[in-house]
Amino acid sequence: MEHGARLNPPLHALRVTTAAEAAARDRGAINAGTPSFDLMLQAGTAAASWLLRECAAQLSHGVALLAGSGNNGGDAYIVAAQLARAGIAVRLHASAPPRTPDAQRAAQLATPYLVFGAPTGHERLVIDGLLGTGHRGPLRDSALADCARLALARDGGATIVALDLPSGLDATSGEVADGSVPAHVTLSFGTIKRGILLRRDHVGRLVLLDIGLGLHGDIPGDRDDEAWRWADADSLRALGRAAHAADAWTSHKGMRGRVGIAGGETGMAGAVVLACRAALHTGAGLVHAIVDEPSVASVQSLVPQALAHRWPSEPASRQADAQRYTALAIGPGLGRSQSAAMVMQRLLDGHRGTPLVLDADALWLAADAANALGTDTASMLRHWVRDTPQAVCTPHPGEFARLLGTPLPDAWEPRAALLAQFASRAGCTVLLKGTPTLVATPDSQPLWGVPHGTPMLATGGSGDCLTGIIVALLAQGCSARDAAVLGATLHGRAAERATAVCGSIRGAMLDDVLHELGGVWTDIERGHPRAPYVLAELPAV
Structure with a gap:
């Protein structure tokens, strides 16, 4: 046997990204012709599909969602709408009115299907859609109050599922803000965020979902960046x-x-x-x-x-x-x-x-x-x-x-x-x-x-x-x-x-x-x- 490699490198790999590297991949797909709302729609639909398949027992008791004002909240609105369309009793608490165009569009489409209000305590599944990859530093008072609702639900035996990453977890550094609630499951969108791998104890079971980035999930533009590679199957x-x-x-x-x-x-x-x-x-x-x-x-x-x-x-x-x-x-x-x-x-x-x-x-x-x-x-x-x-x-x-x-x-x-x-x-x-x-x-x-x-x-x-x-x-x-x-x-x-x-x-x-x-x-x-x-x-x- 000859010394040395006999193998060409794999063409693609999954990526572990900082917040900036994740945003660059979104922009790469958008600049190539994928509307930003389509990415949100697929993210929410993919999450709802996973929940319907994996959490049927908990969903039978209804589901509560907590939605922030940004695009992470927009993802939550899509999840809520898709679950409601499947016949699940859905209750959504909005921490603030949606402020991004895509989140506003998601809320507009979802509202006819939703019941609004804080979790009742009877739900066995609670979705954390409060804060996404843009979060840095301590939680504000309003976010602390909403995370307290998540903590109460978790203490009551509910399964906590985080969209993209648990609210209060820094997507890049892995630092966890006081008041952040650990998830039982984290549904990560498009790429694995670096902070998630650094705080596996805080994210629970980790599931990476395809949101339609295509090849931009590997390389965001004309050249590669420093996002870590992760060998998939x-x-x-x-x-x-x-x-x-x-x-x-x-x-x-x-x-x-x-x-x-x-x-x-x-x-x-x-x-x-x-x-x-x-x-x-x-x-x-x-x-x-x-x-x-x-x-x-x-x-x-x-x-x-x-x-x-x-x-x-x-x-x-x-x-x-x-x-x-x-x-x-x-x-x-x-x-x-x-x-x-x-x-x-x-x-x-x-x-x-x-x-x-x-x-x-x-x-x-x-x-x-x-x-x-x-x-x-x-x-x-x-x-x-x-x-x-x-x-x-x-x-x-x-x-x-x-x-x-x-x-x-x-x-x-x-x-x-x-x-x-x-x-x-x-x-x-x-x-x-x-x-x-x-x-x-x-x-x-x-x-x-x-x-x-x-x-x-x-x-x-x-x-x-x-x-x-x-x-x-x-x-x-x-x-x-x-x-x-x-x-x-x-x-x-x-x-x-x-x-x-x-x-x-x-x-x-x-x-x-x-x-x-x-x-x-x-x-x-x-x-x-x-x-x-x-x-x-x-x-x-």
């Missing part, structure tokens, strides 16, 4: 095409990828064990564990499918019988000693050009080497991977701060900018673990956001599993970008499946996550028929 199938090519019925273990995973200092064999298991669950044909000599027996006992080797004791030029790998990962449980640093350098020197994952202690050692030489870590990494076009680094926020040599900002805008700059300077793909995980490539393309996962992944060894998944994908021909995005998605979605199976994150272990990887592959490959208007979904966290 079609994109994921494209990202995994190279890996699936290794599954031909004529395949043998060599064709499915020969993976090397280096780490496992004395007392830390478990990190390599988890990474090896993850690589095998991802479909690697052969997995070699390269570990400190006292860890060899542990690895062979705990992962009998893997071959175990001692750390190389000589420089690459003297390793006449050195193993060759289709992809190599360095870092899980490697340690931070001088011996570990020498082992890493020998492996890097002996496998130049081999697709590479650097994780955990390998990143710590990179920063340590850069400090010793008086250079920056990005330059050090660029030197290390200069002959390796397919290289992925997988830091968590603490490790990334060490790579930068400065504390990581809390705000996501500067954090994302630092990630993109670092990937460009380091000449490799950088996956920053988190909620969401972000992937930056060295070619200055927009970041990829991976919103999948549950707190089940917040445990020691989770990153080692991710390393094993990514290195297996690299070994099967995926590019660094594709392996990082697909790997993080597999990891996160497997955690979602495991959490659903166990019913809780307690009582579950990372082995449960690994056992769900096959089901995620099947879900991606087979796909599922999408309901009308639905582009994507994320479960509540």
Whole structure:
């Protein structure tokens, strides 16, 4: 198998937008000939369609809607009218008269179908259409009073469904204003707003609905902007095409990828064990564990499918019988000693050009080497991977701060900018673990956001599993970008499946996550028929 990517990039992806980027996509569609009211009409109709399909039991008790004066309120008027036309008892409370032309038109069309007034308390479904993506800062007194109505309904057992995003949630930063009420479901229109992914705990189940943006949902005009990419089902199938090519019925273990995973200092064999298991669950044909000599027996006992080797004791030029790998990962449980640093350098020197994952202690050692030489870590990494076009680094926020040599900002805008700059300077793909995980490539393309996962992944060894998944994908021909995005998605979605199976994150272990990887592959490959208007979904966290 040749090193490097064998895959053309997917043509389109869903987008995670700031408020300004979402507005740009609306303008792009409008400027191309789609009337703005048509976007509102489809947004409201799509939301009503979802509610009729998914909330039939609650709708039988009637529905209450709270509508603001802007276009988010206009969406609520359309939802109310469509539900009323379907025979649902609808009650709408207007916080103020509609002030935008589209909202006024929506109200005019809907009024004949509506009963006006605040929620009675008997409704089991209450729709939040008060504030949209234009909101910033604290809630005004009138909005606070209306959010208090939402809170009262929620406390009374009603299901709260937010249109586009919960009122009081900043679409860009994810900041939540005092008084904002968490939703059980958020129906996002056209694009996922960045603030939603940053505050999944506040939005509940997330459903992305098609409002008719077309290709403008991906690129709003003549050129791209900085909106994060999110791999949907079609994109994921494209990202995994190279890996699936290794599954031909004529395949043998060599064709499915020969993976090397280096780490496992004395007392830390478990990190390599988890990474090896993850690589095998991802479909690697052969997995070699390269570990400190006292860890060899542990690895062979705990992962009998893997071959175990001692750390190389000589420089690459003297390793006449050195193993060759289709992809190599360095870092899980490697340690931070001088011996570990020498082992890493020998492996890097002996496998130049081999697709590479650097994780955990390998990143710590990179920063340590850069400090010793008086250079920056990005330059050090660029030197290390200069002959390796397919290289992925997988830091968590603490490790990334060490790579930068400065504390990581809390705000996501500067954090994302630092990630993109670092990937460009380091000449490799950088996956920053988190909620969401972000992937930056060295070619200055927009970041990829991976919103999948549950707190089940917040445990020691989770990153080692991710390393094993990514290195297996690299070994099967995926590019660094594709392996990082697909790997993080597999990891996160497997955690979602495991959490659903166990019913809780307690009582579950990372082995449960690994056992769900096959089901995620099947879900991606087979796909599922999408309901009308639905582009994507994320479960509540």
